[in-house]
Amino acid sequence: MSDTSTFHHISVFAEEAVEALKPEPDHIYVDCTLGGAGHSGRILKASSPTGRLIAIDQDLIAIANAKQVLAPYEGRFTIVHSNFRRLADIVAEQGLSGVDGVLFDLGVSSPQLDEGERGFSYQHDAPLDMRMDKTQSFTARDLVNEWSAEEITKILYDYAEEKWSKRIAEFIVRERAKAPIETTGQLVDIIKAAIPAAARREGGHPAKRTFQGIRIAVNDELNVFAEAIQQAIDVLNPGGRVAIITFHSLEDRMAKLALQEAARGCICPPELPICQCTNTPRVKVITRKPIVPSEEELAHNPRARSAKLRIAEKL
Ligand SMILES: C[S@@+](CC[C@H](N)C(=O)[O-])C[C@H]1O[C@@H](n2cnc3c(N)ncnc32)[C@H](O)[C@@H]1O
Incomplete structure:
Protein backbone atom coordinates (compact mmCIF):
# COMPACT_ATOMS: atom_id res chain seq x y z
CA MET A 1 0.00 0.00 0.00
CA SER A 2 1.76 3.12 -1.13
CA ASP A 3 -1.16 5.52 -0.80
CA THR A 4 -1.08 6.39 2.88
CA SER A 5 -4.53 8.03 2.71
CA THR A 6 -6.06 4.56 2.36
CA PHE A 7 -4.29 3.11 5.43
CA HIS A 8 -7.17 2.23 7.72
CA HIS A 9 -6.74 0.38 11.00
CA ILE A 10 -9.16 0.62 13.94
CA SER A 11 -7.16 0.35 17.18
CA VAL A 12 -8.29 -2.38 19.56
CA PHE A 13 -8.61 -1.29 23.22
CA ALA A 14 -7.83 2.22 22.01
CA GLU A 15 -8.67 3.83 25.35
CA GLU A 16 -8.00 0.95 27.76
CA ALA A 17 -4.47 0.19 26.54
CA VAL A 18 -3.44 3.84 26.68
CA GLU A 19 -5.00 4.40 30.13
CA ALA A 20 -3.18 1.28 31.30
CA LEU A 21 0.11 3.10 30.73
CA LYS A 22 -1.00 6.06 32.91
CA PRO A 23 0.41 8.62 30.45
CA GLU A 24 1.94 11.73 32.03
CA PRO A 25 3.94 14.71 30.78
CA ASP A 26 7.72 14.24 31.03
CA HIS A 27 7.39 10.47 30.88
CA ILE A 28 8.74 8.30 28.08
CA TYR A 29 6.77 5.55 26.36
CA VAL A 30 7.54 2.87 23.78
CA ASP A 31 4.89 1.68 21.34
CA CYS A 32 6.44 -1.54 20.02
CA THR A 33 3.75 -1.93 17.34
CA LEU A 34 3.18 1.48 15.77
CA GLY A 35 0.89 0.22 12.94
CA GLY A 36 -1.68 2.90 12.10
CA ALA A 37 -0.44 4.99 15.08
CA GLY A 38 -3.84 4.88 16.80
CA HIS A 39 -2.35 4.04 20.19
CA SER A 40 0.77 6.16 19.60
CA GLY A 41 -1.32 9.24 18.83
CA ARG A 42 -3.40 8.72 21.96
CA ILE A 43 -0.30 8.23 24.13
CA LEU A 44 1.19 11.48 22.80
CA LYS A 45 -2.07 13.36 23.34
CA ALA A 46 -2.53 12.00 26.87
CA SER A 47 1.07 12.82 27.84
CA SER A 48 0.95 16.37 26.44
CA PRO A 49 2.72 18.68 26.40
CA THR A 50 6.06 17.02 27.13
CA GLY A 51 5.60 13.24 27.11
CA ARG A 52 7.90 11.48 24.67
CA LEU A 53 7.31 8.39 22.51
CA ILE A 54 9.55 5.91 20.76
CA ALA A 55 7.49 3.99 18.21
CA ILE A 56 8.74 0.82 16.55
CA ASP A 57 7.46 -1.01 13.48
CA GLN A 58 9.09 -3.41 11.09
CA ASP A 59 6.79 -2.34 8.25
CA LEU A 60 7.96 0.69 6.26
CA ILE A 61 4.48 1.22 4.77
CA ALA A 62 2.98 1.52 8.26
CA ILE A 63 5.77 3.94 9.20
CA ALA A 64 5.17 6.18 6.17
CA ASN A 65 1.51 6.50 7.15
CA ALA A 66 2.22 6.95 10.86
CA LYS A 67 4.56 9.88 10.20
CA GLN A 68 1.59 11.78 8.77
CA VAL A 69 -0.79 10.73 11.56
CA LEU A 70 1.66 11.83 14.26
CA ALA A 71 2.68 15.08 12.54
CA PRO A 72 0.78 17.24 15.11
CA TYR A 73 3.16 15.91 17.79
CA GLU A 74 6.37 16.61 15.81
CA GLY A 75 9.40 16.85 18.09
CA ARG A 76 7.98 14.54 20.74
CA PHE A 77 8.31 11.17 18.98
CA THR A 78 10.94 9.05 17.31
CA ILE A 79 9.99 6.31 14.87
CA VAL A 80 12.36 3.36 14.57
CA HIS A 81 12.14 0.90 11.69
CA SER A 82 13.11 -2.30 13.41
CA ASN A 83 11.90 -5.50 14.98
CA PHE A 84 10.81 -5.08 18.61
CA ARG A 85 13.04 -8.06 19.33
CA ARG A 86 15.68 -5.26 19.61
CA LEU A 87 13.67 -3.32 22.20
CA ALA A 88 16.42 -3.06 24.84
CA ASP A 89 19.01 -1.96 22.26
CA ILE A 90 16.59 0.55 20.75
CA VAL A 91 15.99 2.13 24.17
CA ALA A 92 19.76 2.28 24.79
CA GLU A 93 20.41 3.73 21.32
CA GLN A 94 18.04 6.59 22.20
CA GLY A 95 20.35 7.36 25.14
CA LEU A 96 17.77 6.23 27.69
CA SER A 97 18.38 4.15 30.80
CA GLY A 98 14.68 3.29 31.19
CA VAL A 99 11.15 4.13 30.06
CA ASP A 100 7.79 4.56 31.80
CA GLY A 101 5.51 2.44 29.64
CA VAL A 102 5.71 -0.20 26.91
CA LEU A 103 2.83 -1.24 24.65
CA PHE A 104 2.51 -4.33 22.44
CA ASP A 105 -0.49 -4.64 20.09
CA LEU A 106 0.55 -7.88 18.49
CA GLY A 107 -0.04 -9.37 15.05
CA VAL A 108 -0.80 -7.73 11.76
CA SER A 109 -2.65 -4.52 10.99
CA SER A 110 -5.81 -4.41 8.89
CA PRO A 111 -3.98 -2.85 5.91
CA GLN A 112 -1.41 -5.66 6.01
CA LEU A 113 -4.25 -8.20 5.87
CA ASP A 114 -6.38 -6.33 3.36
CA GLU A 115 -3.62 -5.49 0.93
CA GLY A 116 -3.87 -8.64 -1.16
CA GLU A 117 -0.42 -8.37 -2.67
CA ARG A 118 1.27 -8.90 0.72
CA GLY A 119 0.13 -12.49 0.70
CA PHE A 120 -1.30 -12.59 4.25
CA SER A 121 -4.86 -13.22 3.17
CA TYR A 122 -6.55 -16.40 1.99
CA GLN A 123 -9.18 -14.17 0.42
CA HIS A 124 -6.93 -12.54 -2.19
CA ASP A 125 -4.88 -14.44 -4.74
CA ALA A 126 -1.32 -13.11 -4.50
CA PRO A 127 2.31 -14.25 -4.37
CA LEU A 128 3.02 -16.17 -1.16
CA ASP A 129 4.83 -13.59 0.95
CA MET A 130 3.52 -12.81 4.51
CA ARG A 131 6.58 -10.81 5.58
CA MET A 132 5.74 -7.93 7.89
CA ASP A 133 9.21 -6.60 7.15
CA LYS A 134 9.75 -6.58 3.42
CA THR A 135 13.51 -6.23 3.92
CA GLN A 136 13.55 -9.74 5.40
CA ASN A 219 7.77 -13.67 11.07
CA ASP A 220 9.02 -15.85 13.96
CA GLU A 221 6.31 -14.12 15.99
CA LEU A 222 6.24 -16.21 19.16
CA ASN A 223 10.01 -16.36 19.69
CA VAL A 224 10.28 -12.63 19.05
CA PHE A 225 7.51 -11.88 21.55
CA ALA A 226 9.03 -14.17 24.19
CA GLU A 227 12.31 -12.25 23.97
CA ALA A 228 10.70 -8.84 23.79
CA ILE A 229 8.43 -9.24 26.81
CA GLN A 230 11.47 -9.89 29.03
CA GLN A 231 13.22 -6.86 27.58
CA ALA A 232 10.10 -4.76 28.18
CA ILE A 233 10.16 -5.67 31.86
CA ASP A 234 13.91 -4.92 31.98
CA VAL A 235 13.66 -1.46 30.42
CA LEU A 236 10.74 -0.25 32.55
CA ASN A 237 11.46 2.28 35.31
CA PRO A 238 9.92 1.45 38.72
CA GLY A 239 6.19 2.21 38.53
CA GLY A 240 6.27 1.91 34.73
CA ARG A 241 3.76 -0.34 33.03
CA VAL A 242 3.65 -2.84 30.21
CA ALA A 243 0.36 -3.37 28.33
CA ILE A 244 0.01 -6.33 25.99
CA ILE A 245 -2.80 -6.87 23.47
CA THR A 246 -2.93 -10.39 22.03
CA PHE A 247 -5.17 -11.96 19.40
CA HIS A 248 -4.84 -15.70 19.85
CA SER A 249 -4.55 -18.14 22.72
CA LEU A 250 -0.85 -18.94 22.20
CA GLU A 251 0.19 -15.31 22.52
CA ASP A 252 -2.14 -14.70 25.46
CA ARG A 253 -0.76 -17.73 27.26
CA MET A 254 2.79 -16.53 26.70
CA ALA A 255 1.92 -13.07 28.02
CA LYS A 256 0.13 -14.51 31.06
CA LEU A 257 2.93 -16.91 31.99
CA ALA A 258 5.71 -14.38 31.44
CA LEU A 259 4.01 -11.79 33.65
CA GLN A 260 3.12 -14.38 36.30
CA GLU A 261 6.71 -15.61 36.38
CA ALA A 262 8.08 -12.08 36.65
CA ALA A 263 5.63 -11.41 39.49
CA ARG A 264 6.51 -14.60 41.35
CA GLY A 265 10.22 -14.00 41.72
CA CYS A 266 11.38 -17.27 43.28
CA ILE A 267 11.48 -20.15 40.79
CA CYS A 268 12.82 -22.81 43.18
CA PRO A 269 11.01 -26.17 43.19
CA PRO A 270 8.36 -26.17 45.99
CA GLU A 271 10.13 -29.01 47.81
CA LEU A 272 13.18 -26.79 48.55
CA PRO A 273 12.82 -25.50 52.15
CA ILE A 274 14.84 -22.34 51.48
CA CYS A 275 14.96 -20.25 48.31
CA GLN A 276 18.18 -20.80 46.42
CA CYS A 277 17.44 -18.96 43.19
CA THR A 278 17.37 -15.55 44.98
CA ASN A 279 15.06 -14.19 42.26
CA THR A 280 12.86 -11.36 43.47
CA PRO A 281 9.52 -10.28 41.98
CA ARG A 282 10.03 -7.73 39.21
CA VAL A 283 6.42 -6.78 38.47
CA LYS A 284 2.96 -6.64 39.98
CA VAL A 285 0.26 -8.07 37.70
CA ILE A 286 -2.55 -5.50 37.37
CA THR A 287 -4.94 -7.75 35.41
CA ARG A 288 -5.45 -11.08 37.22
CA LYS A 289 -7.84 -11.88 34.37
CA PRO A 290 -7.31 -10.27 30.97
CA ILE A 291 -9.48 -7.37 29.88
CA VAL A 292 -11.76 -8.39 26.99
CA PRO A 293 -13.52 -6.12 24.48
CA SER A 294 -16.84 -4.52 25.41
CA GLU A 295 -19.98 -5.22 23.37
CA GLU A 296 -19.66 -1.69 22.07
CA GLU A 297 -16.12 -2.25 20.82
CA LEU A 298 -17.11 -5.53 19.17
CA ALA A 299 -20.00 -3.82 17.42
CA HIS A 300 -17.75 -1.36 15.62
CA ASN A 301 -14.63 -3.55 15.29
CA PRO A 302 -15.19 -7.29 14.71
CA ARG A 303 -11.39 -7.71 14.56
CA ALA A 304 -11.38 -7.19 18.36
CA ARG A 305 -13.28 -10.48 18.86
CA SER A 306 -10.34 -12.53 20.12
CA ALA A 307 -8.41 -9.64 21.71
CA LYS A 308 -7.17 -9.71 25.30
CA LEU A 309 -5.33 -7.03 27.24
CA ARG A 310 -2.91 -7.80 30.08
CA ILE A 311 -1.14 -5.19 32.18
CA ALA A 312 1.72 -5.34 34.70
CA GLU A 313 3.61 -2.70 36.70
CA LYS A 314 7.34 -2.71 37.40
CA LEU A 315 8.24 -2.85 41.06
C1 LIG B 1 -1.99 -4.71 15.20
S1 LIG B 1 -0.90 -3.63 14.38
C2 LIG B 1 -0.72 -2.28 15.50
C3 LIG B 1 -1.79 -1.24 15.36
C4 LIG B 1 -1.57 -0.01 16.21
N1 LIG B 1 -1.50 -0.30 17.62
C5 LIG B 1 -2.66 1.03 15.97
O1 LIG B 1 -3.35 1.42 16.91
O2 LIG B 1 -2.80 1.47 14.84
C6 LIG B 1 0.64 -4.43 14.59
C7 LIG B 1 1.81 -3.68 13.95
O3 LIG B 1 2.98 -4.17 14.59
C8 LIG B 1 3.96 -4.45 13.65
N2 LIG B 1 4.74 -5.55 14.19
C9 LIG B 1 4.33 -6.80 14.47
N3 LIG B 1 5.32 -7.53 14.97
C10 LIG B 1 6.41 -6.70 15.03
C11 LIG B 1 7.75 -6.87 15.46
N4 LIG B 1 8.20 -8.04 15.91
N5 LIG B 1 8.58 -5.81 15.40
C12 LIG B 1 8.14 -4.62 14.92
N6 LIG B 1 6.90 -4.40 14.48
C13 LIG B 1 6.03 -5.43 14.54
C14 LIG B 1 3.22 -4.80 12.37
O4 LIG B 1 4.02 -4.50 11.25
C15 LIG B 1 1.98 -3.92 12.47
O5 LIG B 1 2.16 -2.71 11.80
Whole structure:
Protein backbone atom coordinates (compact mmCIF):
# COMPACT_ATOMS: atom_id res chain seq x y z
CA MET A 1 0.00 0.00 0.00
CA SER A 2 1.76 3.12 -1.13
CA ASP A 3 -1.16 5.52 -0.80
CA THR A 4 -1.08 6.39 2.88
CA SER A 5 -4.53 8.03 2.71
CA THR A 6 -6.06 4.56 2.36
CA PHE A 7 -4.29 3.11 5.43
CA HIS A 8 -7.17 2.23 7.72
CA HIS A 9 -6.74 0.38 11.00
CA ILE A 10 -9.16 0.62 13.94
CA SER A 11 -7.16 0.35 17.18
CA VAL A 12 -8.29 -2.38 19.56
CA PHE A 13 -8.61 -1.29 23.22
CA ALA A 14 -7.83 2.22 22.01
CA GLU A 15 -8.67 3.83 25.35
CA GLU A 16 -8.00 0.95 27.76
CA ALA A 17 -4.47 0.19 26.54
CA VAL A 18 -3.44 3.84 26.68
CA GLU A 19 -5.00 4.40 30.13
CA ALA A 20 -3.18 1.28 31.30
CA LEU A 21 0.11 3.10 30.73
CA LYS A 22 -1.00 6.06 32.91
CA PRO A 23 0.41 8.62 30.45
CA GLU A 24 1.94 11.73 32.03
CA PRO A 25 3.94 14.71 30.78
CA ASP A 26 7.72 14.24 31.03
CA HIS A 27 7.39 10.47 30.88
CA ILE A 28 8.74 8.30 28.08
CA TYR A 29 6.77 5.55 26.36
CA VAL A 30 7.54 2.87 23.78
CA ASP A 31 4.89 1.68 21.34
CA CYS A 32 6.44 -1.54 20.02
CA THR A 33 3.75 -1.93 17.34
CA LEU A 34 3.18 1.48 15.77
CA GLY A 35 0.89 0.22 12.94
CA GLY A 36 -1.68 2.90 12.10
CA ALA A 37 -0.44 4.99 15.08
CA GLY A 38 -3.84 4.88 16.80
CA HIS A 39 -2.35 4.04 20.19
CA SER A 40 0.77 6.16 19.60
CA GLY A 41 -1.32 9.24 18.83
CA ARG A 42 -3.40 8.72 21.96
CA ILE A 43 -0.30 8.23 24.13
CA LEU A 44 1.19 11.48 22.80
CA LYS A 45 -2.07 13.36 23.34
CA ALA A 46 -2.53 12.00 26.87
CA SER A 47 1.07 12.82 27.84
CA SER A 48 0.95 16.37 26.44
CA PRO A 49 2.72 18.68 26.40
CA THR A 50 6.06 17.02 27.13
CA GLY A 51 5.60 13.24 27.11
CA ARG A 52 7.90 11.48 24.67
CA LEU A 53 7.31 8.39 22.51
CA ILE A 54 9.55 5.91 20.76
CA ALA A 55 7.49 3.99 18.21
CA ILE A 56 8.74 0.82 16.55
CA ASP A 57 7.46 -1.01 13.48
CA GLN A 58 9.09 -3.41 11.09
CA ASP A 59 6.79 -2.34 8.25
CA LEU A 60 7.96 0.69 6.26
CA ILE A 61 4.48 1.22 4.77
CA ALA A 62 2.98 1.52 8.26
CA ILE A 63 5.77 3.94 9.20
CA ALA A 64 5.17 6.18 6.17
CA ASN A 65 1.51 6.50 7.15
CA ALA A 66 2.22 6.95 10.86
CA LYS A 67 4.56 9.88 10.20
CA GLN A 68 1.59 11.78 8.77
CA VAL A 69 -0.79 10.73 11.56
CA LEU A 70 1.66 11.83 14.26
CA ALA A 71 2.68 15.08 12.54
CA PRO A 72 0.78 17.24 15.11
CA TYR A 73 3.16 15.91 17.79
CA GLU A 74 6.37 16.61 15.81
CA GLY A 75 9.40 16.85 18.09
CA ARG A 76 7.98 14.54 20.74
CA PHE A 77 8.31 11.17 18.98
CA THR A 78 10.94 9.05 17.31
CA ILE A 79 9.99 6.31 14.87
CA VAL A 80 12.36 3.36 14.57
CA HIS A 81 12.14 0.90 11.69
CA SER A 82 13.11 -2.30 13.41
CA ASN A 83 11.90 -5.50 14.98
CA PHE A 84 10.81 -5.08 18.61
CA ARG A 85 13.04 -8.06 19.33
CA ARG A 86 15.68 -5.26 19.61
CA LEU A 87 13.67 -3.32 22.20
CA ALA A 88 16.42 -3.06 24.84
CA ASP A 89 19.01 -1.96 22.26
CA ILE A 90 16.59 0.55 20.75
CA VAL A 91 15.99 2.13 24.17
CA ALA A 92 19.76 2.28 24.79
CA GLU A 93 20.41 3.73 21.32
CA GLN A 94 18.04 6.59 22.20
CA GLY A 95 20.35 7.36 25.14
CA LEU A 96 17.77 6.23 27.69
CA SER A 97 18.38 4.15 30.80
CA GLY A 98 14.68 3.29 31.19
CA VAL A 99 11.15 4.13 30.06
CA ASP A 100 7.79 4.56 31.80
CA GLY A 101 5.51 2.44 29.64
CA VAL A 102 5.71 -0.20 26.91
CA LEU A 103 2.83 -1.24 24.65
CA PHE A 104 2.51 -4.33 22.44
CA ASP A 105 -0.49 -4.64 20.09
CA LEU A 106 0.55 -7.88 18.49
CA GLY A 107 -0.04 -9.37 15.05
CA VAL A 108 -0.80 -7.73 11.76
CA SER A 109 -2.65 -4.52 10.99
CA SER A 110 -5.81 -4.41 8.89
CA PRO A 111 -3.98 -2.85 5.91
CA GLN A 112 -1.41 -5.66 6.01
CA LEU A 113 -4.25 -8.20 5.87
CA ASP A 114 -6.38 -6.33 3.36
CA GLU A 115 -3.62 -5.49 0.93
CA GLY A 116 -3.87 -8.64 -1.16
CA GLU A 117 -0.42 -8.37 -2.67
CA ARG A 118 1.27 -8.90 0.72
CA GLY A 119 0.13 -12.49 0.70
CA PHE A 120 -1.30 -12.59 4.25
CA SER A 121 -4.86 -13.22 3.17
CA TYR A 122 -6.55 -16.40 1.99
CA GLN A 123 -9.18 -14.17 0.42
CA HIS A 124 -6.93 -12.54 -2.19
CA ASP A 125 -4.88 -14.44 -4.74
CA ALA A 126 -1.32 -13.11 -4.50
CA PRO A 127 2.31 -14.25 -4.37
CA LEU A 128 3.02 -16.17 -1.16
CA ASP A 129 4.83 -13.59 0.95
CA MET A 130 3.52 -12.81 4.51
CA ARG A 131 6.58 -10.81 5.58
CA MET A 132 5.74 -7.93 7.89
CA ASP A 133 9.21 -6.60 7.15
CA LYS A 134 9.75 -6.58 3.42
CA THR A 135 13.51 -6.23 3.92
CA GLN A 136 13.55 -9.74 5.40
CA SER A 137 14.47 -12.34 2.77
CA PHE A 138 12.56 -15.40 4.08
CA THR A 139 8.98 -15.56 2.75
CA ALA A 140 5.98 -17.87 2.94
CA ARG A 141 6.97 -19.13 -0.52
CA ASP A 142 10.31 -20.34 0.89
CA LEU A 143 8.59 -22.04 3.82
CA VAL A 144 5.93 -23.78 1.72
CA ASN A 145 8.38 -24.99 -0.92
CA GLU A 146 11.43 -25.81 1.19
CA TRP A 147 10.42 -26.96 4.66
CA SER A 148 9.97 -30.68 5.29
CA ALA A 149 6.52 -32.19 5.80
CA GLU A 150 7.41 -32.67 9.49
CA GLU A 151 8.40 -29.04 9.94
CA ILE A 152 5.22 -27.81 8.22
CA THR A 153 3.07 -30.20 10.27
CA LYS A 154 4.67 -28.90 13.45
CA ILE A 155 4.08 -25.20 12.81
CA LEU A 156 0.50 -25.77 11.67
CA TYR A 157 -0.18 -27.75 14.81
CA ASP A 158 1.83 -25.65 17.28
CA TYR A 159 0.98 -22.18 15.96
CA ALA A 160 -2.57 -22.72 14.71
CA GLU A 161 -3.89 -25.87 16.41
CA GLU A 162 -4.78 -27.20 12.94
CA LYS A 163 -5.97 -30.78 13.45
CA TRP A 164 -5.41 -31.61 9.76
CA SER A 165 -1.82 -30.34 9.91
CA LYS A 166 -0.22 -33.63 8.84
CA ARG A 167 -2.54 -34.10 5.86
CA ILE A 168 -2.16 -30.48 4.75
CA ALA A 169 1.65 -30.77 4.97
CA GLU A 170 1.59 -34.00 2.96
CA PHE A 171 -0.61 -32.43 0.28
CA ILE A 172 1.72 -29.42 0.10
CA VAL A 173 4.77 -31.64 -0.34
CA ARG A 174 3.01 -33.72 -3.01
CA GLU A 175 1.89 -30.67 -4.99
CA ARG A 176 5.24 -28.89 -4.87
CA ALA A 177 6.94 -31.98 -6.30
CA LYS A 178 5.03 -31.24 -9.54
CA ALA A 179 5.75 -27.48 -9.58
CA PRO A 180 6.64 -24.82 -6.98
CA ILE A 181 3.67 -23.38 -5.07
CA GLU A 182 3.74 -19.66 -5.85
CA THR A 183 0.45 -18.11 -4.78
CA THR A 184 -1.98 -17.89 -1.88
CA GLY A 185 -4.71 -19.15 -4.26
CA GLN A 186 -2.77 -22.33 -5.01
CA LEU A 187 -2.19 -22.87 -1.30
CA VAL A 188 -5.89 -22.38 -0.48
CA ASP A 189 -6.80 -25.01 -3.12
CA ILE A 190 -4.30 -27.47 -1.64
CA ILE A 191 -5.66 -26.90 1.88
CA LYS A 192 -9.23 -27.41 0.68
CA ALA A 193 -8.25 -30.65 -1.03
CA ALA A 194 -6.43 -31.87 2.11
CA ILE A 195 -9.28 -31.26 4.57
CA PRO A 196 -12.12 -33.79 4.22
CA ALA A 197 -15.35 -32.20 2.95
CA ALA A 198 -17.31 -32.70 6.19
CA ALA A 199 -14.58 -31.06 8.29
CA ARG A 200 -14.21 -28.26 5.74
CA ARG A 201 -17.74 -27.13 6.52
CA GLU A 202 -16.97 -26.70 10.25
CA GLY A 203 -16.08 -23.27 11.59
CA GLY A 204 -14.59 -20.54 9.44
CA HIS A 205 -12.57 -20.58 6.24
CA PRO A 206 -10.63 -23.86 5.88
CA ALA A 207 -7.38 -21.99 5.17
CA LYS A 208 -7.60 -19.65 8.16
CA ARG A 209 -5.54 -21.71 10.59
CA THR A 210 -2.89 -22.72 8.04
CA PHE A 211 -2.37 -19.09 7.03
CA GLN A 212 -2.05 -18.12 10.71
CA GLY A 213 0.53 -20.84 11.34
CA ILE A 214 2.62 -19.93 8.30
CA ARG A 215 2.46 -16.21 9.11
CA ILE A 216 3.64 -16.79 12.68
CA ALA A 217 6.51 -18.94 11.39
CA VAL A 218 7.57 -16.55 8.61
CA ASN A 219 7.77 -13.67 11.07
CA ASP A 220 9.02 -15.85 13.96
CA GLU A 221 6.31 -14.12 15.99
CA LEU A 222 6.24 -16.21 19.16
CA ASN A 223 10.01 -16.36 19.69
CA VAL A 224 10.28 -12.63 19.05
CA PHE A 225 7.51 -11.88 21.55
CA ALA A 226 9.03 -14.17 24.19
CA GLU A 227 12.31 -12.25 23.97
CA ALA A 228 10.70 -8.84 23.79
CA ILE A 229 8.43 -9.24 26.81
CA GLN A 230 11.47 -9.89 29.03
CA GLN A 231 13.22 -6.86 27.58
CA ALA A 232 10.10 -4.76 28.18
CA ILE A 233 10.16 -5.67 31.86
CA ASP A 234 13.91 -4.92 31.98
CA VAL A 235 13.66 -1.46 30.42
CA LEU A 236 10.74 -0.25 32.55
CA ASN A 237 11.46 2.28 35.31
CA PRO A 238 9.92 1.45 38.72
CA GLY A 239 6.19 2.21 38.53
CA GLY A 240 6.27 1.91 34.73
CA ARG A 241 3.76 -0.34 33.03
CA VAL A 242 3.65 -2.84 30.21
CA ALA A 243 0.36 -3.37 28.33
CA ILE A 244 0.01 -6.33 25.99
CA ILE A 245 -2.80 -6.87 23.47
CA THR A 246 -2.93 -10.39 22.03
CA PHE A 247 -5.17 -11.96 19.40
CA HIS A 248 -4.84 -15.70 19.85
CA SER A 249 -4.55 -18.14 22.72
CA LEU A 250 -0.85 -18.94 22.20
CA GLU A 251 0.19 -15.31 22.52
CA ASP A 252 -2.14 -14.70 25.46
CA ARG A 253 -0.76 -17.73 27.26
CA MET A 254 2.79 -16.53 26.70
CA ALA A 255 1.92 -13.07 28.02
CA LYS A 256 0.13 -14.51 31.06
CA LEU A 257 2.93 -16.91 31.99
CA ALA A 258 5.71 -14.38 31.44
CA LEU A 259 4.01 -11.79 33.65
CA GLN A 260 3.12 -14.38 36.30
CA GLU A 261 6.71 -15.61 36.38
CA ALA A 262 8.08 -12.08 36.65
CA ALA A 263 5.63 -11.41 39.49
CA ARG A 264 6.51 -14.60 41.35
CA GLY A 265 10.22 -14.00 41.72
CA CYS A 266 11.38 -17.27 43.28
CA ILE A 267 11.48 -20.15 40.79
CA CYS A 268 12.82 -22.81 43.18
CA PRO A 269 11.01 -26.17 43.19
CA PRO A 270 8.36 -26.17 45.99
CA GLU A 271 10.13 -29.01 47.81
CA LEU A 272 13.18 -26.79 48.55
CA PRO A 273 12.82 -25.50 52.15
CA ILE A 274 14.84 -22.34 51.48
CA CYS A 275 14.96 -20.25 48.31
CA GLN A 276 18.18 -20.80 46.42
CA CYS A 277 17.44 -18.96 43.19
CA THR A 278 17.37 -15.55 44.98
CA ASN A 279 15.06 -14.19 42.26
CA THR A 280 12.86 -11.36 43.47
CA PRO A 281 9.52 -10.28 41.98
CA ARG A 282 10.03 -7.73 39.21
CA VAL A 283 6.42 -6.78 38.47
CA LYS A 284 2.96 -6.64 39.98
CA VAL A 285 0.26 -8.07 37.70
CA ILE A 286 -2.55 -5.50 37.37
CA THR A 287 -4.94 -7.75 35.41
CA ARG A 288 -5.45 -11.08 37.22
CA LYS A 289 -7.84 -11.88 34.37
CA PRO A 290 -7.31 -10.27 30.97
CA ILE A 291 -9.48 -7.37 29.88
CA VAL A 292 -11.76 -8.39 26.99
CA PRO A 293 -13.52 -6.12 24.48
CA SER A 294 -16.84 -4.52 25.41
CA GLU A 295 -19.98 -5.22 23.37
CA GLU A 296 -19.66 -1.69 22.07
CA GLU A 297 -16.12 -2.25 20.82
CA LEU A 298 -17.11 -5.53 19.17
CA ALA A 299 -20.00 -3.82 17.42
CA HIS A 300 -17.75 -1.36 15.62
CA ASN A 301 -14.63 -3.55 15.29
CA PRO A 302 -15.19 -7.29 14.71
CA ARG A 303 -11.39 -7.71 14.56
CA ALA A 304 -11.38 -7.19 18.36
CA ARG A 305 -13.28 -10.48 18.86
CA SER A 306 -10.34 -12.53 20.12
CA ALA A 307 -8.41 -9.64 21.71
CA LYS A 308 -7.17 -9.71 25.30
CA LEU A 309 -5.33 -7.03 27.24
CA ARG A 310 -2.91 -7.80 30.08
CA ILE A 311 -1.14 -5.19 32.18
CA ALA A 312 1.72 -5.34 34.70
CA GLU A 313 3.61 -2.70 36.70
CA LYS A 314 7.34 -2.71 37.40
CA LEU A 315 8.24 -2.85 41.06
C1 LIG B 1 -1.99 -4.71 15.20
S1 LIG B 1 -0.90 -3.63 14.38
C2 LIG B 1 -0.72 -2.28 15.50
C3 LIG B 1 -1.79 -1.24 15.36
C4 LIG B 1 -1.57 -0.01 16.21
N1 LIG B 1 -1.50 -0.30 17.62
C5 LIG B 1 -2.66 1.03 15.97
O1 LIG B 1 -3.35 1.42 16.91
O2 LIG B 1 -2.80 1.47 14.84
C6 LIG B 1 0.64 -4.43 14.59
C7 LIG B 1 1.81 -3.68 13.95
O3 LIG B 1 2.98 -4.17 14.59
C8 LIG B 1 3.96 -4.45 13.65
N2 LIG B 1 4.74 -5.55 14.19
C9 LIG B 1 4.33 -6.80 14.47
N3 LIG B 1 5.32 -7.53 14.97
C10 LIG B 1 6.41 -6.70 15.03
C11 LIG B 1 7.75 -6.87 15.46
N4 LIG B 1 8.20 -8.04 15.91
N5 LIG B 1 8.58 -5.81 15.40
C12 LIG B 1 8.14 -4.62 14.92
N6 LIG B 1 6.90 -4.40 14.48
C13 LIG B 1 6.03 -5.43 14.54
C14 LIG B 1 3.22 -4.80 12.37
O4 LIG B 1 4.02 -4.50 11.25
C15 LIG B 1 1.98 -3.92 12.47
O5 LIG B 1 2.16 -2.71 11.80
